[in-house]
Amino acid sequence: MNRFHELTAFIAVAEAGGFSAAARRTGLAQPAVSKAVAALEKRLGVALFNRSTRRVMLTDHGRRYLDRTRSMIEELDDADNEMTKSSLQVSGPVRISAAATFGRLHVLPLIPELLALHPALDVDVVLSDLTRDMVEDRVDLAIRIGPVDEPDAVVRSVAGTPLVCVGARRYFHQHGMPQTPADLVNHNCLVYGGLREATDWPFVGPDGPFSVSVRGNLSSNSIETIRAGVLAGVGIGFFTEASLVEDLSTPDVVTILDAFVRGVRDVNLVWPKRRFVPVRVRHTTEFFARAIARRLRRDGRAATRASPLTTEGPR
Known part of the structure; x- marks a missing residue:
């Protein structure tokens, strides 16, 4: 046998x-x-x-x-x-994972285009802010923001998204606007993740990079929760621009401390390391590499058109 x-x-x-x-x-x-x-x-x-x-x-x-x-x-x-099969026929299941907010804004809108291009694909999209075990969850392609700490994974950086410090106009009208990162200690800062590194927000000054330890009355492992708090005027948040493209194009949300915020997070396509990558995964990866880079360039230009807030310093 x-x-x-x-x-x-x-x-x-x-x-x-x-x-x-x-x-x-x-x-x-x-x-x-x-x-x-x-x-x-x-x-x-x-x-x-x-x-x-x-x-x-x-x-x-x-x-x-x-x-x-x-x-x-x-x-x-x-x-x-x-x-x-014909080399033009891309078929079979592809399981894609992405962070919830980034996936909602930048992955889901691209799925119809992917399926129109390759109608024989069977796409399963998993949206979660938790970093999933790709092998255990049988994920073919993960779309992640920031560093990827998986030595056995294949990582391809396809775009970058700037960091932004933001708040709602109603919050600044009530509490004043920070003029320097040090002023954040007097403000309600909403923290994603609740971890030590999440409470140290990174900035760049004349003497180089530094961080400010912040605190507030709301933390969460969900970007959507922090975003909702910022939009409601609860406090200030620190995000990637890609997570706020819809909001930054409106007059209700504005960036602050722009001169001190210069970080960029890579948008990475990740798949498990193996000797043979299925043709359906290769074609899906190439599609998202092009489409996400194009989408972030377009949305980034749209976000920069939001008008800044003119107000006094902290009161």
Whole structure:
């Protein structure tokens, strides 16, 4: 019995949760599936499943083996599909993850264009401010803002988005406007993440980079929450420009301390490191590389047209 047949049977049982279901999925007889898995376990010298009369569950060895082998089978299937189909046909599932706010503003609007270009794709979009484990969540392409601390990932920077310190006009009319970053200690600063590094806002002065420790009465692990607080006049926020493009083009939200805010965050396309990248993922990556860069350039120009606030200093 060949190793490919053993692996196919093992993965089918693991994903289907049983031998009968795996047989229906693969079109094989149940005894053939059982025989293939048994041969694989004998060759490896370990039990891959815990079997009972009611269910079949992976052992620790089985889970580790599944993580290593499933991508190999997927890559082989992709290679077969790429050779047997027209090079112009891009098809199959692509799972994309992005931060919630950036995804809402810059990824979702591009999905219709992607599907019009490649109608045979099956796109699954996951929006979350949590950094997802790409392998565990089976994410093909992640779109992330800022540094990527994953040594096993492939990272491609496609654009940059400036940092901005912002507030609503109603807040500044009531509390005054900070004239220097040091003035922020007297203001209600809304913090994304609630972590130590999130409360130290970065600035640049005549002597180089420095940070100001800020505090306020609202923190959250959701950019949308901090954004809503700023729009409601609760306090001041620190964002990437890409997260506020809709708001900065209106007169209600204005940037402050522009002379001291010079940071830029990279917009990165990230995918798990592997020997073979499926054609559907390559084409999807190329699409977003072009489309996001184009979109951020356009939205950045629109945001700069927002009028500044003229007011007195802090009272």
